[in-house]
Amino acid sequence: MKQPILNVTGLSMDFGGIRALNSLDLDVNNGEIVALIGPNGAGKTTFFNCITGIYKPTAGDIFLTPPNSSKKISLKGLKPNQVTEKGLARTFQNIRLFPKMTVLENVLIGRHCRTKAFIFGAIFRTPATRKEEKNSLETSYFILEKLGLAGFANEFADNLPYGAQRRLEIARALATEPLLLLLDEPAAGMNPQETIELDFLIKRISGEGQAILLIEHDMQLVMSLSDRIFVMDYGKKIAQGTPAEIRQNPAVIKAYLGEEVDA
Amino acid sequence: MVSLKELKKGFFTSLWFVFLTFPIVVIKVDPIERTVMWRWQNALYMAAGTFCVYLLVKYFQNRKENQSSNENKAQTSSLIHRALQKPLQRNILFGVVATFAILFPHLFSTYQTNVMTTALMYVVLGLGLNIVVGLAGLLDLGFVAFYAVGAYSYALLNLHFGLGFWTVLPIGGLLAATFGILLGFPVLRLRGDYLAIVTLGFGEIIRLILENWGEFSKGPSGISNISRPGFFGMGLNLEQSIHYTYYLMILFVIVTIFVVNRLQDSRLGRAWIALREDEIACQAMGIDKRKTKLVAFSLGAFWAGIVGVMFAAKTTFINPASFTFLESAIILSIVVLGGMGSIIGVLLGALILILMPEYLRALSEYRMLAFGAILVCMMVFRPQGLISNIRRTYKFEKKTN
Numbered sequence: 001m002k003q004p005i006l007n008v009t010g011l012s013m014d015f016g017g018i019r020a021l022n023s024l025d026l027d028v029n030n031g032e033i034v035a036l037i038g039p040n041g042a043g044k045t046t047f048f049n050c051i052t053g054i055y056k057p058t059a060g061d062i063f064l065t066p067p068n069s070s071k072k073i074s075l076k077g078l079k080p081n082q083v084t085e086k087g088l089a090r091t092f093q094n095i096r097l098f099p100k101m102t103v104l105e106n107v108l109i110g111r112h113c114r115t116k117a118f119i120f121g122a123i124f125r126t127p128a129t130r131k132e133e134k135n136s137l138e139t140s141y142f143i144l145e146k147l148g149l150a151g152f153a154n155e156f157a158d159n160l161p162y163g164a165q166r167r168l169e170i171a172r173a174l175a176t177e178p179l180l181l182l183l184d185e186p187a188a189g190m191n192p193q194e195t196i197e198l199d200f201l202i203k204r205i206s207g208e209g210q211a212i213l214l215i216e217h218d219m220q221l222v223m224s225l226s227d228r229i230f231v232m233d234y235g236k237k238i239a240q241g242t243p244a245e246i247r248q249n250p251a252v253i254k255a256y257l258g259e260e261v262d263a
Numbered sequence: 264m265v266s267l268k269e270l271k272k273g274f275f276t277s278l279w280f281v282f283l284t285f286p287i288v289v290i291k292v293d294p295i296e297r298t299v300m301w302r303w304q305n306a307l308y309m310a311a312g313t314f315c316v317y318l319l320v321k322y323f324q325n326r327k328e329n330q331s332s333n334e335n336k337a338q339t340s341s342l343i344h345r346a347l348q349k350p351l352q353r354n355i356l357f358g359v360v361a362t363f364a365i366l367f368p369h370l371f372s373t374y375q376t377n378v379m380t381t382a383l384m385y386v387v388l389g390l391g392l393n394i395v396v397g398l399a400g401l402l403d404l405g406f407v408a409f410y411a412v413g414a415y416s417y418a419l420l421n422l423h424f425g426l427g428f429w430t431v432l433p434i435g436g437l438l439a440a441t442f443g444i445l446l447g448f449p450v451l452r453l454r455g456d457y458l459a460i461v462t463l464g465f466g467e468i469i470r471l472i473l474e475n476w477g478e479f480s481k482g483p484s485g486i487s488n489i490s491r492p493g494f495f496g497m498g499l500n501l502e503q504s505i506h507y508t509y510y511l512m513i514l515f516v517i518v519t520i521f522v523v524n525r526l527q528d529s530r531l532g533r534a535w536i537a538l539r540e541d542e543i544a545c546q547a548m549g550i551d552k553r554k555t556k557l558v559a560f561s562l563g564a565f566w567a568g569i570v571g572v573m574f575a576a577k578t579t580f581i582n583p584a585s586f587t588f589l590e591s592a593i594i595l596s597i598v599v600l601g602g603m604g605s606i607i608g609v610l611l612g613a614l615i616l617i618l619m620p621e622y623l624r625a626l627s628e629y630r631m632l633a634f635g636a637i638l639v640c641m642m643v644f645r646p647q648g649l650i651s652n653i654r655r656t657y658k659f660e661k662k663t664n
Contacts, residue, residue, distance in 0.1 A: 084549035098540035109537045113549025122529030123522050
C-alpha cells in the first residue's frame, strides 16, 4: 500500500537572483493526504507551479509512478497539459474557472485529455464520438453529483456561490482522472461551515483511494486531514512528519511565530 | 422614469452641445456677399434635439438597469432565443426564412440578388472569423488575408492552368487553412492587443505582396476574366449565372452553419471557449493550447478561403484593392455587432452591416454617418451584440435524477 506515487528530489527554482525553491525533496504515497504548509511567500505555490509544468524548474527531478507499475514517468520539462495527461491535476489558489461556461461544461473540459474526438468527429458526429460524448457527460455528471453540484449543472460558473466555485474546481480536476490531486488552498476565503464541509469532502475523496497533496493555511483543516505534513520556509523544507510531530517541532514554531528573545 | 436631476443634467448637456456646435450650426458665412448669417433657430432645434436624445438614452438605460436588477434570467433570453426554443415557432420561422431565401431572386431584380449574394458571403466570412474571435477569443485583424488567399488561388489557378471552380474550391480552402497555420505558429504565445497587431501586419503583408509582386499576381491591375462557377458543363447567361451563384451561396451558408454549430457543441468547441475564458486554467486541465489555437486559426481561415474562391468566381475580376484592412474591420464588426460566438447573431449582423449601407445609398453622403451612429448605439445599448450566445443546456441528466 505504501507505494510512492510522486517523487520530487532536489527541486530548485530561481527567478533571476532569487532562489524561490531551494533543493526541495518531497514524496507522496498512494492513497495518502499530504499537506504542504509554510508562512506566506515560502514558495508553496511556486512548488505547485513547478511540478505542474507552469514554471520550468532550474534543477531537480520530478517522477510520477502510477500504482501497480514500477515505471517512473519524469514530469520535468513537460508542458502543463502533458503533466495533466500523465495524471497530475490541480486547483488554483485564486479561483480560475471558466466563468462563461456552464458548470457541467467546466467539468467536461476536465474530460478533454481523456477523450479523442477531433474536427472530423465533431462535424460528422460518428458513433464513436457520440459514445465518447455520452460517456464524458455521464462521468462529469457523476462527479458533479458526488460533489453536490448537480443542481447547478446548467448554471454559469460565475453565478455560483463561492464555496460551490471552490468545489467545482475540485470537480474539474477530478474529471481528468488524476493519480494525484493537487489542491492549492482549497479553504481560502471559506467560512467555518464551508470549511467543515470541505473537510468531509476531501476525506470522502481520499476514502476512494485518491492521493491528495494540498497547500493550506487553515491549521485545523491541515491537522485533521493530513497523514503527513511538509513545512517550508524561504524555499526550503524545514520539517516533515505526522501532524503530531509537526505540532511539536521547534523549527516550525519558529517559522510561524518567530523566535523568543533570550532573556 | 426620468428624475428631476436628470432633466436638469439633460438641460445643461443640450446647452453644452449648442455651444459646441455653434460655429457650424448657427453661423453661416457668405464669402461673396461678405455677410454673416446668424441662424438662431438652428440652435433651438439643436437644443431640443439633444435634450430629447438625452432623455431617450437615460430612459433606456434606466429600463435596462431595472431589468437586470429585477430578473437575472430574463435578460439572457432574447426574443429570438425564446422563439427558437419552441419547436413549432422554430419550424414556422425556419419555413418563412427558407421560402423567402428560395424565392428571393425571383421576387427582386438581379441587382438585389447580387447584393444579397455579397451579404451571404459576409455571413460565411463572419462565421469563419467567429470561430477565431468569438469562440477561441483570438483577436484577428488580418482575416482578410485568408480571403485574399482563397480568391487569388482560384484566379491564378484558373488563369494559368484553366482549373474550374469546383476543383479549386477545396484547394482554395485548404491553402487558406495552411496560411492560417503559418500565421498561427509565430503568434501562439501572443494574446489580446499583441496578437491583434501581428495579425494586422500579416493581413497587410499579404495585400502588399499581391500589390507589388507583379509577375505573380499581376499587381494592382488585378486578374480579370475569371470563370464563373460551372453548372454541370452547361453555359449560363448572366441572369442565370447570378441566380446560380446566389443559390450556391445559400448552400454554403447552410453548410457553414451546420458545421460551425456542430463544432461549437463538440469537445473541440468547448476547448476553444475554455481557451478564451482562461488560458492557464485551460492548459492545467490538459488542453493542448498550441494545437487548439492552430486548429481555430486554420478552420477560420478555411471558410475565408472558400468565400474567397466564391468571390473571385462571382465578380470574375479581383485586385488587391478588395482586400484592404477595411474588409477585416467590417468582418470583425459583423462578429462583434452580431454577438460573439452566436451563429444567429453573426447571420443578422452580416445582413445588417452589408445590406444597410447598400440601401442607405439614398441618403448618399450621410450613409457612413448613419452607419457609424448605429454602431455607436449598438455598443451603448447592447454591448454583448444583437444576439448573445447562450450555452447549450443538457437535459438528459434530469432523467437520471
